[in-house]
Amino acid sequence: MKITVVGTGYVGLVSGTCLAEVGNDVLCLDVDPEKIRILEEGGIPIYEPGLQEMVRRNVAAGRLHFTTSIEKAVDHGTIQFIAVGTPPDEDGSADMKYVLAAARNIGRLMTDYKIVVDKSTVPVGTADLVRATVQEELQKRGAQVPFSVVSNPEFLKEGAAVEDFMRPDRIVVGAEDEQAILLMKALYAPFQRNHERLIVTDVKSAELTKYAANAMLATRISFMNELANLAEKLGADIEMVRQGIGSDPRIGYHFLYPGCGYGGSCFPKDVKALIKTAADKAGIDLKVLSAVEEANDLQKHVLTGKIKTYFGDLSGKHFGVWGLAFKPNTDDMRDAPSRTLIADLLAAGATVTAYDPVAIHEAKRIFGDKDGLRYGDSPAACLEGADALVIVTEWKEFRSPDFDVIKAKLRAPVIFDGRNLYDPKFVRAAGLTYLPIGR
Numbered sequence: 001m002k003i004t005v006v007g008t009g010y011v012g013l014v015s016g017t018c019l020a021e022v023g024n025d026v027l028c029l030d031v032d033p034e035k036i037r038i039l040e041e042g043g044i045p046i047y048e049p050g051l052q053e054m055v056r057r058n059v060a061a062g063r064l065h066f067t068t069s070i071e072k073a074v075d076h077g078t079i080q081f082i083a084v085g086t087p088p089d090e091d092g093s094a095d096m097k098y099v100l101a102a103a104r105n106i107g108r109l110m111t112d113y114k115i116v117v118d119k120s121t122v123p124v125g126t127a128d129l130v131r132a133t134v135q136e137e138l139q140k141r142g143a144q145v146p147f148s149v150v151s152n153p154e155f156l157k158e159g160a161a162v163e164d165f166m167r168p169d170r171i172v173v174g175a176e177d178e179q180a181i182l183l184m185k186a187l188y189a190p191f192q193r194n195h196e197r198l199i200v201t202d203v204k205s206a207e208l209t210k211y212a213a214n215a216m217l218a219t220r221i222s223f224m225n226e227l228a229n230l231a232e233k234l235g236a237d238i239e240m241v242r243q244g245i246g247s248d249p250r251i252g253y254h255f256l257y258p259g260c261g262y263g264g265s266c267f268p269k270d271v272k273a274l275i276k277t278a279a280d281k282a283g284i285d286l287k288v289l290s291a292v293e294e295a296n297d298l299q300k301h302v303l304t305g306k307i308k309t310y311f312g313d314l315s316g317k318h319f320g321v322w323g324l325a326f327k328p329n330t331d332d333m334r335d336a337p338s339r340t341l342i343a344d345l346l347a348a349g350a351t352v353t354a355y356d357p358v359a360i361h362e363a364k365r366i367f368g369d370k371d372g373l374r375y376g377d378s379p380a381a382c383l384e385g386a387d388a389l390v391i392v393t394e395w396k397e398f399r400s401p402d403f404d405v406i407k408a409k410l411r412a413p414v415i416f417d418g419r420n421l422y423d424p425k426f427v428r429a430a431g432l433t434y435l436p437i438g439r
């Protein structure tokens, strides 16, 4: 099938590449010429395991192309995926300007039947808006070209995006016309050979399903984080509690890890957007989700709180920080807990040396030349001259460190662990003070 993907970010590039992998003819469009230049030169503008090789393979096979030409992009695909960003507006609602710009371009230039597929995470009612926008552009030039609008939210996780797209738990297609449903079923057939994973819903239910999934996952995390804080005060161990409740299949072990707050480009913005949609469009105050958000905002300061309790005045103190990305296996630092921690420490007069296997370039872009912040080129380099070590992201390479070396290097010596990576017994046996979350 001929497919156009509008937007070559995490979702667009992964979707386009995986669709090419199964034999489709895919053209990816981006308005950012730098991204397209990198892709055309065989690189990829993001860090995502397995993606670069897959991009190269499909480009070499002639199934995957990149362009900045809107004309070529609209002309190419019968299926036009919109996978542009939907960042939060100042009031928390999702900003639709990129989605609607993409829809406008399609309406302005299309000459034959198109299925316009919303892959971006968009508020309920957006498909109607996209339909009206395409229609308006057609009317402006007096053209009558048939088209369908479909909602097909994406559930991939950064760091495991290729695997998630190639082996999805489910594929949600919100559509109301048969022609579009048939084409979407054909498109996704290679991704569900073993059992039916495609769930066809009405458009609004598909749009809401995406927010519901992210909101539920964020709720589990905030719940566990609050429980961890409680366990700590009561002298219980949240890791034992986690195992105790996770064994109930109604609860399950996934997504029950307490930590220093959820980050990333999606949970924070999607929770906010759903609260805003409910208030504005339905007059409903989503109390649970408001609490989820509030608990997460507090949790992002949990490490600073522990550090201040331990040291008192932080001026002149120096900290080694392991992990900058909002989670392992990505260089994405959008809403990352590391940003809150580093800002807190610097504001309190401390200095920081931070290390991350892939996100240092992103940290430099975000923080610029910030006084008091340096970067180490290895986990060990962060320990030089540090009073304490703070762990923010659970990269694999942090899982089994030499605690004797850490003890010898740190002045205090104490580890504040925002991801509960270690068995407290082993760390304490090495003579280190260990302060994880909730235990």
Ligand SMILES: NC(=O)C1=CN([C@@H]2O[C@H](COP(=O)(O)OP(=O)(O)OC[C@H]3O[C@@H](n4cnc5c(N)ncnc54)[C@H](O)[C@@H]3O)[C@@H](O)[C@H]2O)C=CC1
Pocket (backbone or CB within 6 Å): 006, 007, 008, 009, 010, 011, 012, 029, 030, 031, 032, 035, 083, 084, 085, 086, 098, 101, 102, 119, 120, 121, 122, 154, 155, 156, 157, 158, 265, 266
């Ligand atoms: N990042 C993730 O893991 C997931 C994101 N989503 C959703 O998917 C959407 C996209 O997210 P990301 O890929 O993370 O965004 P991103 O910010 O990484 O990429 C968006 C891309 O769209 C391009 N763009 C903007 N307007 C354009 C236009 N009119 N024409 C062509 N290109 C345009 C931008 O230059 C950028 O490269 C969002 O709605 C997000 O909530 C959904 C599931 C997972």
Ligand SMILES: O=C(O)[C@H]1O[C@H](OP(=O)(O)OP(=O)(O)OC[C@H]2O[C@@H](n3ccc(=O)[nH]c3=O)[C@H](O)[C@@H]2O)[C@H](O)[C@@H](O)[C@@H]1O
Pocket (backbone or CB within 6 Å): 121, 154, 155, 156, 157, 158, 159, 214, 217, 221, 254, 255, 256, 257, 258, 259, 260, 261, 262, 263, 264, 265, 266, 267, 326, 327
């Ligand atoms: O809509 C999206 O963009 C995506 O958002 C999340 O994916 P992602 O943000 O890439 O990463 P997650 O693995 O969900 O982690 C999000 C945050 O929650 C934190 N987390 C996760 C799990 C957990 O048990 N505890 C916890 O604190 C992580 O450290 C991270 O900061 C969802 O998991 C995807 O299904 C969804 O498609």
